[in-house]
Amino acid sequence: MRIAIIGAGISGLSVGQLLRERHEVTLFESENRPGGMIKCDRVNGHLFHRTGGHVFNTRRQEVIDFFWSFFSRDNEFIKADRKSGVSMDGNFFVSYPIENHISVFDDNVVNRIITDWMKIKTSEKDDEPKNFEEFLIKRFGITLYEMYFCPYNEKIWRRDLKKVPLSWLEGKLPMPSVEEMVFNNIKKIEEKKFVHSTFFYAKHNGSQFIADRFAERLDIRYGKKIEQIKCNFNVWNIDGEEFDKVVFCGNIKQLPSMLGNLSDAEIYMIDELESHGTTTVLCEIDDNPYSWIYMPSKKHTSHRIICTGNFSPSNRAQDKMSATIEFTDYISKEEILDNLTRIPWNPKYLAHHYEKYTYPIQGKETRKSIQELRNRLENKGFYLCGRFAEWEYYNTDVCMASAISLCEKLNKE
Numbered sequence: 001m002r003i004a005i006i007g008a009g010i011s012g013l014s015v016g017q018l019l020r021e022r023h024e025v026t027l028f029e030s031e032n033r034p035g036g037m038i039k040c041d042r043v044n045g046h047l048f049h050r051t052g053g054h055v056f057n058t059r060r061q062e063v064i065d066f067f068w069s070f071f072s073r074d075n076e077f078i079k080a081d082r083k084s085g086v087s088m089d090g091n092f093f094v095s096y097p098i099e100n101h102i103s104v105f106d107d108n109v110v111n112r113i114i115t116d117w118m119k120i121k122t123s124e125k126d127d128e129p130k131n132f133e134e135f136l137i138k139r140f141g142i143t144l145y146e147m148y149f150c151p152y153n154e155k156i157w158r159r160d161l162k163k164v165p166l167s168w169l170e171g172k173l174p175m176p177s178v179e180e181m182v183f184n185n186i187k188k189i190e191e192k193k194f195v196h197s198t199f200f201y202a203k204h205n206g207s208q209f210i211a212d213r214f215a216e217r218l219d220i221r222y223g224k225k226i227e228q229i230k231c232n233f234n235v236w237n238i239d240g241e242e243f244d245k246v247v248f249c250g251n252i253k254q255l256p257s258m259l260g261n262l263s264d265a266e267i268y269m270i271d272e273l274e275s276h277g278t279t280t281v282l283c284e285i286d287d288n289p290y291s292w293i294y295m296p297s298k299k300h301t302s303h304r305i306i307c308t309g310n311f312s313p314s315n316r317a318q319d320k321m322s323a324t325i326e327f328t329d330y331i332s333k334e335e336i337l338d339n340l341t342r343i344p345w346n347p348k349y350l351a352h353h354y355e356k357y358t359y360p361i362q363g364k365e366t367r368k369s370i371q372e373l374r375n376r377l378e379n380k381g382f383y384l385c386g387r388f389a390e391w392e393y394y395n396t397d398v399c400m401a402s403a404i405s406l407c408e409k410l411n412k413e
Contacts, residue, residue: 009036116141
């Protein structure tokens with residue numbers, strides 16, 4: 001088959017590599033290089049992750065096999081333990097995850113947390129939590145919720161946590177039992193079950209290195225912003241070329257203008273989809289031992305520091321420590337500079353990047369509505385794949401898993 005892929009982010013690149021040996025594959029990418037959300041720049045010699053700080057780790061065997069077929073694990077990657085901390089207020093740091101390190105707090109706070117956990121244990125048969133707030137309180141107790149989980153997550157999601165459905169964050173939430181939290185505190189055990197507790201990172205050029213390698217041997221048309229895709233008798237026409245199938249790995253918000261044949265209900269559903277953007281700030285900061293620093297403090301609006309300078313020595317310029325500091329949604333340079341004065345490790349501004357779409361937000365009916373649209377489009381040979389095509393809160397490895405699943409289906413057709 002002749003298959004068109006819209007978008008050369010990690011999802012589109014994965015689909016292209018998975019299909020290219022059996023089909024004639026063409027990728028259309030609006031920008032001049034591959035990578036989507038995992039693109040990196042060099043600024044004054046420092047590696048700048050434009051959106052987030054992408055590393056590789058997964059428990060999915062099919063993704064492990066697929067990913068390492070492109071790389072030499074020993075020669076091209078560094079394996080690191082994730083060392084994360086929580087900056088409660090200024091320079092008061094608690095090791096991550098916070099629930100395993102309650103002994104650092106004063107006696108009054110520790111007693112309140114223990115009392116919360118005893119109440120949780122005696123009420124385990126109560127109704128299951130129906131939203132994100134209920135989950136956090138029933139899992140960790142009201143004290144930790146008010147100190148950390150609530151202010152930190154409200155910084156990210158900027159909404160009442162009661163209105164966040166649990167299905168949206170499935171697979172991304174810590175699930176320790178009361179017994180596990182007590183045991184981990186008594187034995188001072190570092191938690192290794194959370195996502196990316198260890199990870200692999202490219203020795204040179206970070207996640208851009210991954211995107212560039214995935215782009216090899218693919219027919220990618222760069223600088224091609226597709227305005228319209230037409231379908232006549234199940235043949236798809238893109239930019240004057242005809243294709244049997246289309247795999248859309250862009251943003252679903254583009255579909256109404258691009259396809260032109262969606263129903264009013266589908267257009268309304270897509271238009272109502274919510275998301276948050278990200279302003280990512282590259283800084284030189286003081287040396288520190290962390291990979292991620294989470295910041296619930298109300299003294300500033302940033303929620304985390306990603307210490308990319310610790311991921312690989314090549315990320316630094318002249319051995320000066322660098323990091324990206326993340327803010328939800330748009331923030332001006334003037335506001336950035338003001339916030340930096342109240343953020344730990346003395347960050348010094350180098351550059352920033354605003355990404356309009358970073359975190360997709362789901363409502364109770366989002367998955368059902370998008371699945372109905374997918375079913376209708378797939379009957380015509382048009383497929384959705386990726387974080388913003390499917391409107392799912394996917395990490396890089398889950399994007400690859402989604403691509404693998406879709407390509408297995410396409411190879412059978």
